[in-house]
Amino acid sequence: xxxxxxxxxxxxxxxxEVLTEEDLRVxxxxxxxxDHYIGFEISGLIHLGTGLMAGAKIADFQKAGITCRIFLxxxxxxxxxxxxxxxxxxxxxxxxxxxxxxAVSVKIMGGDPDKVRYILGSELYADDPDYWATVINxxxxxxxxxxxxxxxxxxxxxxxxxxxxxxxxxxxxxxDIFSQDLTLVHSGIDQRKAHVIAREVAPKIGRDKPVAxxxxxxxxLNQPPVWPVEKSQMRELLSQMKMSKSIPxxxxxxxxxxxxIREKLRLAFCPAGNIDFNPVLDWAxxxxxxxxxxALEVSRPAKFGGDVVYPTFESLQTAFAAGELHPMDxxxxxxxxxxxxxxxxxxxxxxxxxxxxxxxxxxxxxxx
RNA sequence: CCCGACUUAGUCUAGCCUGGUUAGGGCAGUGGACUGUAGAUCCACGAAUCGCCGGUUCAAAUCCGGCAGUCGGGACCA
Numbered sequence: 001x002x003x004x005x006x007x008x009x010x011x012x013x014x015x016x017e018v019l020t021e022e023d024l025r026v027x028x029x030x031x032x033x034x035d036h037y038i039g040f041e042i043s044g045l046i047h048l049g050t051g052l053m054a055g056a057k058i059a060d061f062q063k064a065g066i067t068c069r070i071f072l073x074x075x076x077x078x079x080x081x082x083x084x085x086x087x088x089x090x091x092x093x094x095x096x097x098x099x100x101x102x103a104v105s106v107k108i109m110g111g112d113p114d115k116v117r118y119i120l121g122s123e124l125y126a127d128d129p130d131y132w133a134t135v136i137n138x139x140x141x142x143x144x145x146x147x148x149x150x151x152x153x154x155x156x157x158x159x160x161x162x163x164x165x166x167x168x169x170x171x172x173x174x175x176d177i178f179s180q181d182l183t184l185v186h187s188g189i190d191q192r193k194a195h196v197i198a199r200e201v202a203p204k205i206g207r208d209k210p211v212a213x214x215x216x217x218x219x220x221l222n223q224p225p226v227w228p229v230e231k232s233q234m235r236e237l238l239s240q241m242k243m244s245k246s247i248p249x250x251x252x253x254x255x256x257x258x259x260x261i262r263e264k265l266r267l268a269f270c271p272a273g274n275i276d277f278n279p280v281l282d283w284a285x286x287x288x289x290x291x292x293x294x295a296l297e298v299s300r301p302a303k304f305g306g307d308v309v310y311p312t313f314e315s316l317q318t319a320f321a322a323g324e325l326h327p328m329d330x331x332x333x334x335x336x337x338x339x340x341x342x343x344x345x346x347x348x349x350x351x352x353x354x355x356x357x358x359x360x361x362x363x364x365x366x367x368x
Numbered sequence: 369c370c371c372g373a374c375u376u377a378g379u380c381u382a383g384c385c386u387g388g389u390u391a392g393g394g395c396a397g398u399g400g401a402c403u404g405u406a407g408a409u410c411c412a413c414g415a416a417u418c419g420c421c422g423g424u425u426c427a428a429a430u431c432c433g434g435c436a437g438u439c440g441g442g443a444c445c446a
Binding site for chain 2: 222223227265266267269270272326327332
């Protein structure tokens with residue numbers, strides 16, 4: 001496989017940006033082993049924006065010959081008060097649930113979960129005697145203002161009150177990258193600030209700049225806080241419109257039942273004819289049509305036009321924009337296709353061992 | 369360590385000075401109506417140990433004392 005083909009895998013949807021494509025091209029051309037990572041706070045149930053979006057890119061990366069790893073950020077979750085801020089709970093969930101959930105997500109999107117390495121944050125820190133020196137080294141090259149601005153990577157508002165530990169989080173996230181000698185760091189676009197810091201700090205502390213790949217965020221199913229959305233503000237508002245665990249109706253989880261999937265999509269925000277901001281279309285594009293040969297099958301009563309099949313996202317989008325496809329029919333079709341896609345995750349978590357863990361997790365208070 | 373301000377539903381907040389109706393409102397939420405979806409709109413509804421402990425009083429969110437938390441300032445700067 002030549003560089004162009006590999007690049008195409010990296011850049012394809014749902015990738016939103018690569019910092020920088022040129023840097024990545026050089027890595028491919030030199031034939032160097034590329035070590036990828038994506039990190040997650042251990043924060044509760046895995047929704048499609050976490051599992052499938054990351055899984056999609058991991059599958060692409062693997063096809064491009066990149067070695068992938070998933071970083072289970074237990075310390076970060078602890079600092080950010082996830083799962084009640086209880087480290088024992090976080091560790092248990094990380095290994096017993098999160099790892100399994102991410103693995104099946106990778107599989108669903110066409111990747112090989114057995115070729116993914118899973119690293120627990122606390123293990124990395126225990127194994128690397130220089131880790132905390134790296135944190136300090138990174139911190140010495142950051143101002144307080146810069147760190148404060150970067151706390152949006154924790155899902156916090158910039159003006160929000162944070163405790164001091166939360167200010168240590170961004171430099172730690174950057175140190176994670178150097179400690180693992182990563183060449184390609186990956187995340188949703190919401191983590192961009194951390195990766196930009198890593199690229200800026202790298203030369204100052206004698207490290208190579210990692211290439212950063214950011215995928216777009218899956219839209220939440222709920223109505224955005226501002227509507228209608230001006231196209232010019234779309235970018236700024238996008239983080240508020242993303243799928244969120246703390247807004248239950250905005251998210252479908254990887255192990256949701258067919259009934260839950262159907263019901264959540266039924267309640268989804270979906271203005272007829274609108275293709276600029278439409279979570280249902282967005283999901284179809286990002287999660288369904290990326291799979292080779294996928295076609296969306298819509299079954300509807302004859303009085304509404306009868307059954308139709310859309311072989312490409314473009315054909316679907318055009319029909320919807322033209323009002324040829326009613327939102328309800330779209331929702332039903334997408335729910336059906338998603339239900340099929342997520343079957344492996346449902347099966348996995350239906351197994352007694354995993355079901356128990358999931359049940360336990362559902363009872364643990366999910367803190368923002 | 370000292371001084372001051374603040375603390376009312378998920379959230380923002382009114383009321384406190386001048387004790388006394390069911391502690392009011394916005395946003396969020398829930399249910400319904402209307403739409404072949406959702407949203408918008410209209411109607412209805414649920415939700416608050418008034419930070420904690422004690423005191424005064426017939427009666428305390430309201431007055432007094434103590435404690436805690438948050439924020440701001442001061443002190444310390446060998």
